[in-house]
Amino acid sequence: MCAKQADLSRIQLLIMDVDGVLTDGGIIIHSDGSESKRFNVLDGQRVTLWHRAGLDSAILSGRETAATTVRAEQLGIKYVLQGCKQKLPAFEQLLKDTGYAPEQAAYIGDDWLDLPLLRRVGFAVVPAQGVEEIKPYAHYVTRAAGGDGAVAEVIEYILRQTGRWERSIERYLV
Numbered sequence: 599m600c601a602k603q604a605d606l607s608r609i610q611l612l613i614m615d616v617d618g619v620l621t622d623g624g625i626i627i628h629s630d631g632s633e634s635k636r637f638n639v640l641d642g643q644r645v646t647l648w649h650r651a652g653l654d655s656a657i658l659s660g661r662e663t664a665a666t667t668v669r670a671e672q673l674g675i676k677y678v679l680q681g682c683k684q685k686l687p688a689f690e691q692l693l694k695d696t697g698y699a700p701e702q703a704a705y706i707g708d709d710w711l712d713l714p715l716l717r718r719v720g721f722a723v724v725p726a727q728g729v730e731e732i733k734p735y736a737h738y739v740t741r742a743a744g745g746d747g748a749v750a751e752v753i754e755y756i757l758r759q760t761g762r763w764e765r766s767i768e769r770y771l772v
Contacts, residue, residue: 604721604737606759611696611703612648613689613715614749616659616666618708619725622745635665641749645673647766648753654696658688660711686714706752707732708744723752 617623620641626634648655656677657670663680670678677696682688693700701720705712708728716722716735724736725748733739738755740748757763 605701606721606756608702609653609704609721609756609760611654611656611698612645612753612756613656613658613692613703613705613719615705615707615709615712616657616663617661618728618744619706620657620666620669620745620749622743623708623727624745633663633665635663635669636745637669638745638747638750640747641745642669642673644750644753645675647757649674651757651762651766654698656692656696658682658685658692658705658715660685683711685711686718689715689718704752704756706749721756723748 614620620637621635628634645655655675657666657675658679659666660682661680666680667678677692679688679692700718703719704721704723705715705719706723706725707716708725710729710732713732713735716732722736723738723740724733725740725744727743738752740751742748742751754763757766
């Protein structure tokens, strides 16, 4: 569902929250204190297509876990910022480090902690199960829930809308 217009042709950096975006928000805590997270394979495949299109990605999470670090490495996500209780300063530092302007960034977030970024980026996205009160700030609210293809939906939407989809999947069409 598209709520507001955005210039998707400017988007170069996709920033994703983890819990409730790349995962369903559930956390499995083992008896030794370690954690497990369930990541969606389709989301991972679309992140790969995003990179194949020559675009950058980042994770910006309020929590810090080894599972997130491992998944980011598997997917080739360059920028991984964890343990960010205040996301706006981390976002501003990320932009400074990458050289991107706020309007060149898309952000997917599902909770109140994400609102400052949703209000600043060029393309703000909230997954279907995200907090209702932040959805009016989104350019796009996904049909899929976080951890269940929301990231894949957003990536495919941006790539299709900007004419990059066919080039991203051409190796599979041969």
